[in-house]
Amino acid sequence: MLKFDSKQLSQIRHFIIFLNFIAVLYSTLLYMFCTQYIVNKNLSYELMENLTVIPKNPLHLFFYSIFLLFCFLVFIFIRDDLLEKTNMSIELLISIELIITVLIICNLNLCYNGMILVVFMDIIYYIRDLKRRMPFFVVSFLIWLFTDYSLISRLIDIPSIEVYISFLPNGYRFAASFFKNFLTSVNLLLFIIFLVIYLVDSLIAQKNIEDELAMVSKVNTDLNNYINLSEKIAEDRERKRIAREIHDTLGHALTGVSAGIDACIVLIDIDPAKCKAQLQVISQVVRQGIGDVRRSLQKLRPGALEQHSFKEALNQMIQEYKELSNLDIELYYEWEHIDLDQTKEDIIFRIIQESITNALRHGHATRVEINMFNYPNAYYIIIQDDGKGVKDIKPGYGLKQMQERAAMLGGHVVFHGDNGFRIFVSIPKRKGEDIDD
Amino acid sequence: MIRLLRKHKDLVAWPIVFALMISFIYAYNPGRKTVLKLGVYAGSSWDVPSNDTKVLDRVIKKFEKAYPNVKVEYESGIQKSEYSQYLAEKIVQGKQPDVFVVPQDDFALLADNGALQDISGYMENQRLSKTDFYEAAYNTGVYHNALYGLPLESNPMMMCVNIDLLKKEGIQLPTSLDLNQFYDICKKVTHDGQYGVAGMSWQNIGDSFGLKSFTDDGKEAHINDETFKKTINFYIKLRNLNKDYVVSSEQFDEGKVAFMPMTLAQYRTYKPYPYRVAKYSTFNWDCITMPTMLENPQTRLNTVLLSLSSRCTNKQMGFAFMKMLCYDTSIQQEWLKSNLGASPLQSVMNSKKSEKLFGETEALKSSTIDSIMQTSYAYPLFKKKAQAEMKLDYLINQAIYNNNNNVDYAYIQQEVDQEL
Numbered sequence: 001m002l003k004f005d006s007k008q009l010s011q012i013r014h015f016i017i018f019l020n021f022i023a024v025l026y027s028t029l030l031y032m033f034c035t036q037y038i039v040n041k042n043l044s045y046e047l048m049e050n051l052t053v054i055p056k057n058p059l060h061l062f063f064y065s066i067f068l069l070f071c072f073l074v075f076i077f078i079r080d081d082l083l084e085k086t087n088m089s090i091e092l093l094i095s096i097e098l099i100i101t102v103l104i105i106c107n108l109n110l111c112y113n114g115m116i117l118v119v120f121m122d123i124i125y126y127i128r129d130l131k132r133r134m135p136f137f138v139v140s141f142l143i144w145l146f147t148d149y150s151l152i153s154r155l156i157d158i159p160s161i162e163v164y165i166s167f168l169p170n171g172y173r174f175a176a177s178f179f180k181n182f183l184t185s186v187n188l189l190l191f192i193i194f195l196v197i198y199l200v201d202s203l204i205a206q207k208n209i210e211d212e213l214a215m216v217s218k219v220n221t222d223l224n225n226y227i228n229l230s231e232k233i234a235e236d237r238e239r240k241r242i243a244r245e246i247h248d249t250l251g252h253a254l255t256g257v258s259a260g261i262d263a264c265i266v267l268i269d270i271d272p273a274k275c276k277a278q279l280q281v282i283s284q285v286v287r288q289g290i291g292d293v294r295r296s297l298q299k300l301r302p303g304a305l306e307q308h309s310f311k312e313a314l315n316q317m318i319q320e321y322k323e324l325s326n327l328d329i330e331l332y333y334e335w336e337h338i339d340l341d342q343t344k345e346d347i348i349f350r351i352i353q354e355s356i357t358n359a360l361r362h363g364h365a366t367r368v369e370i371n372m373f374n375y376p377n378a379y380y381i382i383i384q385d386d387g388k389g390v391k392d393i394k395p396g397y398g399l400k401q402m403q404e405r406a407a408m409l410g411g412h413v414v415f416h417g418d419n420g421f422r423i424f425v426s427i428p429k430r431k432g433e434d435i436d437d
Numbered sequence: 438m439i440r441l442l443r444k445h446k447d448l449v450a451w452p453i454v455f456a457l458m459i460s461f462i463y464a465y466n467p468g469r470k471t472v473l474k475l476g477v478y479a480g481s482s483w484d485v486p487s488n489d490t491k492v493l494d495r496v497i498k499k500f501e502k503a504y505p506n507v508k509v510e511y512e513s514g515i516q517k518s519e520y521s522q523y524l525a526e527k528i529v530q531g532k533q534p535d536v537f538v539v540p541q542d543d544f545a546l547l548a549d550n551g552a553l554q555d556i557s558g559y560m561e562n563q564r565l566s567k568t569d570f571y572e573a574a575y576n577t578g579v580y581h582n583a584l585y586g587l588p589l590e591s592n593p594m595m596m597c598v599n600i601d602l603l604k605k606e607g608i609q610l611p612t613s614l615d616l617n618q619f620y621d622i623c624k625k626v627t628h629d630g631q632y633g634v635a636g637m638s639w640q641n642i643g644d645s646f647g648l649k650s651f652t653d654d655g656k657e658a659h660i661n662d663e664t665f666k667k668t669i670n671f672y673i674k675l676r677n678l679n680k681d682y683v684v685s686s687e688q689f690d691e692g693k694v695a696f697m698p699m700t701l702a703q704y705r706t707y708k709p710y711p712y713r714v715a716k717y718s719t720f721n722w723d724c725i726t727m728p729t730m731l732e733n734p735q736t737r738l739n740t741v742l743l744s745l746s747s748r749c750t751n752k753q754m755g756f757a758f759m760k761m762l763c764y765d766t767s768i769q770q771e772w773l774k775s776n777l778g779a780s781p782l783q784s785v786m787n788s789k790k791s792e793k794l795f796g797e798t799e800a801l802k803s804s805t806i807d808s809i810m811q812t813s814y815a816y817p818l819f820k821k822k823a824q825a826e827m828k829l830d831y832l833i834n835q836a837i838y839n840n841n842n843n844v845d846y847a848y849i850q851q852e853v854d855q856e857l
Contacts, residue, residue, distance in 0.1 A: 035529055035530060039530060042526075044528070045521055045525035048525045048550060053550050054529075057530060058530065059530075060531060061531075157550075
């Protein structure tokens with residue numbers, strides 16, 4: 001449960017409770033002392049004539065008030081413990097509080113109903129959810145309304161404290177009324193202050209949350225930038241590696257070949273036999289070069305494909321994505337009996353990889369479905385995610401590259417962004433790839 | 438402090454458990470005697486000297502014998518005049534007796550304030566029949582269609598007649614009169630220091646006309662209407678016989694007045710039968726029903742009620758006591774003998790013992806009282822009746838005595854309505 005740390009708020013809560021205790025005790029004692037005064041002055045019959053209903057024994061009223069206040073106090077002490085240590089719902093606790101409060105107010109013949117503000121305060125303090133709060137507000141408000149003496153005394157008969165006070169001598173009457181109204185007013189005032197502090201606190205809390213959200217958003221942007229940057233670096237590194245590979249393998253071989261051929265051009269007329277030998281060497285170099293190029297290409301392949309079959313590689317990649325994110329990826333694979341060459345596998349692998357990355361990064365998808373169909377004339381790959389999708393697709397670098405890659409295989413790619421994001425890839429079949437054919 | 442209490446919850450819990458156990462044992466202790474507190478006053482209910490209060494003690498003894506686990510207590514020595522104040526004091530402090538006597542004037546206030554228990558349910562459960570009581574006596578305890586008290590003792594209004602004076606004037610004593618006959622007799626006897634009637638109030642005349650000064654619910658006064666005007670006009674006419682001279686009850690005592698309204702209790706106090714000191718020994722006198730203009734006479738009846746407190750903890754027991762005191766014929770018979778009113782139980786007033794008590798030779802036989810009780814009427818009570826009646830009486834008298842019989846009914850109506 002969210003709790004405010006505001007010291008002021010809890011201080012004012014305690015003070016309101018304290019004040020209400022004073023007010024209840026004061027009203028109780030007022031009944032007692034007024035009764036005693038009236039009895040001593042032989043005004044009982046006049047009091048009876050002015051009251052609409054006979055009063056309770058003021059001594060009972062006093063003890064009952066003390067008992068109820070004691071219950072309330074015990075309840076307040078154990079309430080936080082009960083909340084923390086047991087599974088007691090706050091609704092039940094507030095209901096208990098409401099019942100004790102109503103008993104206290106009724107016991108006092110409705111002469112003081114400010115106690116209900118304590119319940120209001122606790123509802124606001126403990127129940128943060130507006131929907132859960134509402135029924136309690138309604139009930140408390142109704143109780144507040146129906147325990148208002150001036151309102152309810154027209155419906156039912158209550159021995160009014162005002163009648164008692166009216167029997168006191170002028171000076172005391174003024175003091176008694178004044179202190180009673182003073183307590184009521186201070187209680188109301190404190191309640192309003194409580195509300196204001198609560199409001200300010202919640203505004204501050206809201207502001208803090210907003211600030212935190214803004215910070216998170218900023219961090220997110222930074223991270224995105226960082227990802228872009230590291231991609232760029234990785235790309236550069238890859239380029240350099242390719243350049244080095246070309247330089248190291250093909251470059252050397254081609255330099256050697258070109259030098260050898262130059263030598264052959266000179267030798268062919270002078271010594272054809274030597275030329276032949278030279279050509280043998282060149283041939284070897286070219287073969288070696290081809291081997292080197294092949295090895296280089298091998299190095300450039302996706303790691304997974306290097307060690308596993310195509311399907312295993314796909315599954316491994318999917319697994320890695322699943323582990324890295326909350327993405328749920330499902331693969332429908334119809335290509336069990338298809339033997340593709342490495343280049344094709346690489347390209348298709350890259351397309352699928354790119355699609356999943358896009359679904360995750362741009363679509364914020366939670367689920368991706370990869371369907372790999374095998375039709376008589378073509379292969380179809382449909383990658384569907386449940387992300388945001390894109391209304392108006394403007395292919396960026398990734399999508400364009402995807403299209404280019406597919407085009408290298410004579411295929412093409414279509415994108416749909418209406419309902420999540422869908423990538424449809426078709427690649428024409430070449431003879432001999434499908435073992436079943 | 439709070440932290441300390443939180444740490445040592447036992448310190449708080451054990452005393453509470455202990456206190457609860459003690460109170461439980463106390464509350465459900467089977468050996469504890471139930472105490473039934475009574476609220477009664479010493480002396481007569483009717484502002485006349487009275488000699489006997491022992492009958493209540495006998496009733497209590499009988500009750501305690503019938504219910505051995507009950508102890509009946511009452512505070513003795515409270516005078517009738519202090520009783521209303523005493524009761525109010527107890528009620529205000531929440532210490533009201535369980536069963537108490539309610540004077541008629543206080544009844545509406547107490548019933549309205551919820552001090553009294555509605556006993557209609559107990560009446561039904563215990564099979565008490567309301568027809569055993571005189572209707573008027575029973576109806577006194579009815580307030581807003583609920584029954585708040587059983588009649589303990591009633592006091593009907595009667596007209597006392599100086600028989601010797603009438604004989605001297607050659608007038609035969611009738612058993613009943615209408616107002617016109619009454620006026621004629623008064624007129625005939627008024628001469629040479631002799632007067633017709635003493636202490637006849639305009640309310641007495643109003644009763645004879647069937648006047649109702651207030652609506653039954655006490656929300657409105659009926660002053661500016663025909664019956665009221667008739668009543669006041671007759672009152673003025675009667676008064677004019679004496680030419681503004683106010684005849685006092687002392688003059689009746691001296692034998693110079695023919696009629697004087699009197700309650701049964703006054704009659705029983707002063708009638709020298711069987712052994713009381715005679716107040717009027719110089720002339721023969723007796724009582725008849727009040728003069729009336731109605732076919733069904735409405736004699737004013739005053740009734741003292743016994744009520745059950747709404748805060749009584751053992752209401753069954755309380756009602757049992759009420760039943761014994763108000764509904765038991767032998768006890769009511771005893772009560773009738775030692776007190777001065779009439780019994781609200783019809784069977785008691787018609788018993789042989791009562792016939793003997795009131796004497797067979799007198800004009801006022803117990804059967805006469807029975808017929809007066811039969812025709813009597815319980816005027817509806819309401820909370821502010823006493824004040825309103827006092828104000829009305831004051832205004833009427835002021836108009837008649839200070840304002841030369843000029844009664845401004847509309848003004849009085851307005852003034853009295855303000856009290857309601």
